[in-house]
Amino acid sequence: MLRNRILLGLAPIFILLIAMGIYAVSLFTKLGGAIDVILRENFRSVLAAQNMKESAERMDSALLFALVGEEERGRQLYQENFPIFRKNLRIELGNITLPGEQELADKVAQLHDQYVKRAEGFWASTDLNERRRLYFEEMLPTFTVIKDTANQILVINQDNMVKADREARALSAQSTRYMIIALGGGLLIAALFAARLQKSILRPIRALTDSSTELGEGNLDQVVPVLSHDELGQLADAFNKMAGKLRAYRQITGDQILQARQMTEITFSAFPDAIFVLSQDGKIDFKNPAADRLLAKMGKDYLPSPVQSEAERVLKGGEDFLPTNFAKALSLRIDDKETFILPRVIGMRDEHGNVFGAAVVLQDVTRFHLLDEVKTNLVSTVSHELKTPLTSVRMGLHLLLEEKIGALNPKQTELLLAAREDSERLLRMINDLLDLARIESGSRRMSLKRHSPNELVEKAVSELTDVAEARDTRLRSEVDAGLPEVSVEPQQIFHAFSNLVSNAVKYSRPGEEVVVSARRDGDGGVRFSVRDHGPGIPLQYQPRMFEKFFRVPGSDSRGAGLGLAITREIVAAHDGRVGVDSQSGKGSEFYFVLPAAETPARSAKRESKKR
Amino acid sequence: MNKQILVVDDERNVRMMYRTALETEGFDVTEVDSGSAAVEKFTKSKFDVAVLDLRMPEMGGLDLLEIMRDKNITTPTVIITAYGDVPNAVKAMKLGAIDFLAKPVTPLQLRTLLNEVIQRHTVPSLPSLPRTAPKFRGDPSLHLFAAKRAINNRDFDEARGHLAEAIKQNDRMIEAHNLLGVLFEMKHEYAIAKQCYGRAIAIDSKYEPAQQNMRRIFDLFNFGSSKEPVNLGEEL
Numbered sequence: 001m002l003r004n005r006i007l008l009g010l011a012p013i014f015i016l017l018i019a020m021g022i023y024a025v026s027l028f029t030k031l032g033g034a035i036d037v038i039l040r041e042n043f044r045s046v047l048a049a050q051n052m053k054e055s056a057e058r059m060d061s062a063l064l065f066a067l068v069g070e071e072e073r074g075r076q077l078y079q080e081n082f083p084i085f086r087k088n089l090r091i092e093l094g095n096i097t098l099p100g101e102q103e104l105a106d107k108v109a110q111l112h113d114q115y116v117k118r119a120e121g122f123w124a125s126t127d128l129n130e131r132r133r134l135y136f137e138e139m140l141p142t143f144t145v146i147k148d149t150a151n152q153i154l155v156i157n158q159d160n161m162v163k164a165d166r167e168a169r170a171l172s173a174q175s176t177r178y179m180i181i182a183l184g185g186g187l188l189i190a191a192l193f194a195a196r197l198q199k200s201i202l203r204p205i206r207a208l209t210d211s212s213t214e215l216g217e218g219n220l221d222q223v224v225p226v227l228s229h230d231e232l233g234q235l236a237d238a239f240n241k242m243a244g245k246l247r248a249y250r251q252i253t254g255d256q257i258l259q260a261r262q263m264t265e266i267t268f269s270a271f272p273d274a275i276f277v278l279s280q281d282g283k284i285d286f287k288n289p290a291a292d293r294l295l296a297k298m299g300k301d302y303l304p305s306p307v308q309s310e311a312e313r314v315l316k317g318g319e320d321f322l323p324t325n326f327a328k329a330l331s332l333r334i335d336d337k338e339t340f341i342l343p344r345v346i347g348m349r350d351e352h353g354n355v356f357g358a359a360v361v362l363q364d365v366t367r368f369h370l371l372d373e374v375k376t377n378l379v380s381t382v383s384h385e386l387k388t389p390l391t392s393v394r395m396g397l398h399l400l401l402e403e404k405i406g407a408l409n410p411k412q413t414e415l416l417l418a419a420r421e422d423s424e425r426l427l428r429m430i431n432d433l434l435d436l437a438r439i440e441s442g443s444r445r446m447s448l449k450r451h452s453p454n455e456l457v458e459k460a461v462s463e464l465t466d467v468a469e470a471r472d473t474r475l476r477s478e479v480d481a482g483l484p485e486v487s488v489e490p491q492q493i494f495h496a497f498s499n500l501v502s503n504a505v506k507y508s509r510p511g512e513e514v515v516v517s518a519r520r521d522g523d524g525g526v527r528f529s530v531r532d533h534g535p536g537i538p539l540q541y542q543p544r545m546f547e548k549f550f551r552v553p554g555s556d557s558r559g560a561g562l563g564l565a566i567t568r569e570i571v572a573a574h575d576g577r578v579g580v581d582s583q584s585g586k587g588s589e590f591y592f593v594l595p596a597a598e599t600p601a602r603s604a605k606r607e608s609k610k611r
Numbered sequence: 612m613n614k615q616i617l618v619v620d621d622e623r624n625v626r627m628m629y630r631t632a633l634e635t636e637g638f639d640v641t642e643v644d645s646g647s648a649a650v651e652k653f654t655k656s657k658f659d660v661a662v663l664d665l666r667m668p669e670m671g672g673l674d675l676l677e678i679m680r681d682k683n684i685t686t687p688t689v690i691i692t693a694y695g696d697v698p699n700a701v702k703a704m705k706l707g708a709i710d711f712l713a714k715p716v717t718p719l720q721l722r723t724l725l726n727e728v729i730q731r732h733t734v735p736s737l738p739s740l741p742r743t744a745p746k747f748r749g750d751p752s753l754h755l756f757a758a759k760r761a762i763n764n765r766d767f768d769e770a771r772g773h774l775a776e777a778i779k780q781n782d783r784m785i786e787a788h789n790l791l792g793v794l795f796e797m798k799h800e801y802a803i804a805k806q807c808y809g810r811a812i813a814i815d816s817k818y819e820p821a822q823q824n825m826r827r828i829f830d831l832f833n834f835g836s837s838k839e840p841v842n843l844g845e846e847l
Contacts, residue, residue, distance in 0.1 A: 387693045388622055391715035395628035398718050404635040427715060463817065491822055 004230075009193040016186045020179065027175045031168060038164035041097045042157040048092040049154035052108065053147055055085040059115075060143045063122060063135055075123065085112065098156050108149045115142045204232040208239055220247045274362040276303065277348075282312050285357065294341075294362060297334045304330055307343040307360060314347045314358050321345040329365050340369045379437040383430055390430070394423045432562035436548070439492070439569040448487040448574075450597045453518035453526045454479045456490060460497035461516050467502060472510035475501065478517035483526050484596035488574055493528075496570045499563035500530035500590045507534030507588070521593045525576070529591035537582040545580050545590075567592065613639040614729055615657065619649045619675065620664040620691070629662060632718035633725070646670030646678070653684045660728050662721075665692045676706040680765070687728050687763045691716060701797050707765045709790070731760045751780040755787050767794055785811045789821045792828075801828055 058081040065074030089109055096102045122134050204227060211222040222243050224236040268275055274291035276284050284303070287295070295301055303311065307330070310321045322344050323329075329340040342365045348357040397420040399405060401413065408416065461477045468475045497516065504514040512533045521527040537545065537552060544550045546568040549561040568578045571592040582588035616638045618629045626642045633640050641658070643649045647670055649661065663672035670678075672690050679686065689710045690703070703709070710728055712720055754777035761770035774791040777784055792807030805828050811821035 383693060387714040388625065392622070392624040392628050394715045395625075395632060395718060399628065399631050399635070402635070402718065405631065459816070490816055494816070 006197070009196055012189045013186060013193065016182065016189060020182045020186070023182070024175075024179065027171075031171055031175075035164060035168050038097075039161060041095055042161045042164070044095045045092055045097065045101065045157040046154050046161070048088040048095065049150045049157065051088040052085055052092065052150040053154070055081040055088065056112075056143060056146050056150065059085065059119070060140070063119070063139060066122070067128070067131060067135060078119065078123075082116070092153060098160055101153060101156060104149050104153045104156070108146055108153070111142055111146045111149065115139065115146060118142065200228065201232060204228075204236060208232075208236060211239065211243070215243060215246070220250055273364065276360040276362075278311055278315065278358045278360060280315060280356055282308065282315055291362070294334075298332065303360065304332065304341075304343075306330060307345070307362065310343065311345045311358050311360055314345045315355055317355055318347075320347055329369070338366070339364060340366045375437065379434060383434050386430055387427075390423065390427060394420070394427065397423055429562065432566060435495075436562055436566050436569060439566060439573060448489055450485045451488055451490055451493075452485050453483045453528065456486075456488065456493050456497075457516050457518045457528065459490070460494055460501065463494065464498060464501045467498075468505050468514060471505045471508065473505050473508045474511075474513045476513055476515050478515055478519075480519050483518055483520060484524070486526055486574075486594040487597040488594065492570045492573070496567040496592060497528070497530065499567045503563060503590070504530050504532035504534070504588070508532045509534070523593070523595075525593045525595045527591050527593045529589050531587060531589040533587040536584040536586055536588050537580065538584055539582075542580050542582055546578055564590070613637055614659040616640050616725065617649060617652055617658040617661040617686070618642045619644075619646065619661060619667070619672075621645060621667045622664075625664075628718075629721065632721055635718075636722045636725075638725070646672075646675035649675055650678055650682070653679065653682070653686065658686050659732070660725055661686050661688045662725070663688050663690050665690055673703065673706065673708075676703070676708055680706055685764060687732055689721075689724055689728060701793065704762060704793055704797060705765070707763045709759060709762050728763075731756055732763070751777040751784060751787075754780070755784060755790075758787070758790060762790070762794075767797065770794060782810070783814055785814045785818050785821065788814070789818070789824065792821070792824055796824075796828065804828055 059078050062074045062076075062078035062081065065071075065077060067074075089105070089112060092105050093109065096105060118134065118138050122131055122139065125131050125134065204224070207224050211224050214222050220243060222239075224239050226233050226236045226240065268288040269290075271288055272290055274294040275286075275288045276291050277286040279285045298304075302308065314321060323342060329342040332339050332341055342363045344361045344363065346359045346361075347355045348359060349355050397416055400408065401416050401420060457477045457479050461475045465475050501514060501516065508514055515529075515531040517529050517531065519527050519529070541550075541552050545552075546564045548565040550564075551561045564578075567590075571578050571594070574594055576592050576594040578590070578592045580588060580590050614637075616633055618626050618633075618640055620626050620629070620642075621644050623644070626644070630640045630642060641652060641656070643652055646667060649663075652658075653661075663675060665672040672688075676688065679688075685707075687710070688708055689712060690708055691712050691714060693714045710724055712724060754773040758770040758773035758777065761767070761773060771791065771794050774787045774794070777787045778791065788807045788811035792804040792811070795801075795804035795807060805825065808821045808825040808828065811818055812825060816822075
């Protein structure tokens with residue numbers, strides 16, 4: 001724990017301070033106590049010695065008083081000082097502190113006892129001479145020794161006091177040194193501790209700060225060393241875990257992106273069709289192996305020009321180019337074989353719809369074309385095979401009915417007419433089938449030109465009037481003003497009108513009117529329709545009207561049921577759609593909607609691509 | 612003497628029908644069932660017209676025409692085709708063939724076309740064009756007639772002259788425009804050919820031979836090859 005670390009770092013300083021305090025207190029106590037004792041004891045001895053000296057001198061003086069006749073005064077003085085001496089002697093004897101002091105004190109006591117005994121003899125004698133002799137011969141020398149000895153006691157105690165003082169000073173000086181050393185040591189420890197704190201707290205924090213900055217700049221490979229298990233260690237650990245998770249996240253997203261990229265690349269390279277990605281300026285940014293192969297086969301390093309111009313149109317913000325039929329396939333000569341390529345251009349747009357590139361897919365549809373041709377060839381072969389026997393049948397019937405080779409009776413004629421009628425019908429069906437096959441496979445051969453709806457309707461009405469009049473019906477046109485032009489092959493559209501008008505006329509009663517019209521369609525196209533007042537078509541059959549060979553049950557149609565299917569194919573080849581509106585008993589309206597022709601510039605461009 | 616017709620078809624029943632249709636019209640009919648048999652007949656007898664089936668095993672109608680050209684047999688031919696089965700008509704015209712009938716034919720169609728071809732080759736010849744063009748002022752349909760005969764005889768320059776003259780006098784002659792187009796196409800003058808077909812279509816947009824030729828030339832122009840046969844303007 002960081003707290004423990006701080007406490008632990010501070011602990012030496014605490015301990016040092018406590019130790020220094022204890023030491024100082026003990027030192028001062030010791031210092032103070034020692035001096036006090038020494039001073040007190042020695043001072044008492046000095047004082048006792050001094051008093052002893054004084055009282056001894058007074059006692060001596062008392063003897064001298066007696067010698068000079070002042071007996072009474074001498075005695076009194078002696079009596080006064082004798083207890084003082086004895087008292088101080090006792091003090092001294094009780095306050096022996098120094099070596100040799102005991103001997104000195106004992107000597108003083110012994111001498112003084114001697115002195116006191118002789119003083120008693122002195123005082124007992126009344127003889128002045130005797131007293132004099134006693135005094136000078138015995139008492140004065142004793143007194144001198146006592147006084148000297150007392151003085152010695154005083155001196156040694158005084159010396160001891162000086163010595164104690166000197167020792168105290170020395171101790172003090174030493175203590176000062178110790179304190180300085182301890183202080184220095186404390187400072188050193190504090191400095192070490194500060195350095196340690198710096199190392200153990202600031203450095204991890206700085207490392208964390210640096211790593212966070214790096215992390216912020218996207219360098220996720222940041223590991224902060226975990227040096228401890230304290231709060232900083234936990235922080236570093238948490239940081240490392242966070243960085244680790246970020247790394248893992250980036251790894252995952254990076255892996256995903258990488259994976260997605262690899263998937264895309266593998267898909268692209270596995271894709272059999274050539275794929276090009278164009279940048280905004282129309283240059284090839286990326287191409288898949290199929291595209292490389294295609295370019296290599298063409299011996300070019302750029303897109304075929306119709307595709308390039310279509311791509312540039314899309315890059316300029318035009319609609320995607322997504323042809324749905326093979327009519328828009330390009331024919332290229334590759335390896336000396338005719339190859340059909342269906343181009344698709346898809347703009348790549350950002351969220352604002354701005355085009356920043358385009359994907360171009362060139363699909364090899366040669367196989368479909370071959371299949372188409374196989375189908376066409378099959379149909380033509382079959383038709384040939386059918387038509388050869390039909391030629392004999394039909395020609396035979398015609399020849400018989402001419403009666404040039406012999407007359408027929410009415411029954412024979414009737415039978416042969418029925419047979420001829422059905423042979424004609426069989427022929428129509430075969431021709432319709434061929435038409436259908438040709439339109440289905442041949443829409444790419446259309447050469448579309450811009451025509452006004454009015455022109456198309458008027459032509460249909462004028463050329464189909466005969467058909468209508470043959471059934472005693474009338475044809476009328478209704479064309480809205482200001483319709484846009486449509487891009488069509490007029491012959492095909494006429495074919496479509498022809499099928500619709502034939503049907504309408506067929507189901508009209510004599511005298512009725514069939515209306516051919518062109519109107520604006522909701523989607524901006526043109527809706528062409530043929531309307532009759534016939535019996536109408538039951539609702540349940542309407543969706544199936546344009547199917548091949550479909551006939552409304554119960555109708556006595558003599559057609560093959562292919563006319564409407566052909567119309568549908570023709571209209572589909574023009575990118576249009578067909579439909580029927582009908583109510584039983586009120587007539588039917590068959591219509592087809594063609595898109596309005598594009599702007600001239602664009603249609604010219606597309607024209608060049610059409611086959 | 613009746614006109615001599617050679618019918619070349621591998622189908623026995625069909626030959627019988629042709630024979631009946633033609634004999635009732637007063638023609639003498641000889642049948643053969645193959646191209647090689649026809650070549651043999653040509654070397655032995657002279658025919659006014661030959662009716663050829665386009666599709667026959669071994670030797671087709673066009674193959675036979677080629678052999679006829681190589682052997683310098685000038686008998687005019689009527690070629691019977693199936694719908695959508697018209698040969699490459701530039702090639703056909705180079706071989707002098709311009710008269711086609713699509714199966715199934717009726718006796719009337721066959722007789723009419725045969726009569727036209729026979730008439731084309733029996734009426735007194737119009738003076739050759741263009742040498743005599745400035746002086747000659749005939750019926751434009753006679754020029755068309757003469758042009759067709761010239762094509763049958765593979766004299767294409769003369770055919771072009773007659774067609775030009777026919778159009779000069781009557782520029783509404785669809786067939787003339789169309790044939791002229793094919794002639795120009797033969798000479799690889801596609802732009803002029805296209806104009807010719809365009810004029811024919813302008814006169815009658817339903818005129819399928821010109822439509823077909825136009826489509827094919829459109830393909831040729833844009834993409835270098837075409838499956839659409841040249842249509843020479845006969846009934847199909």
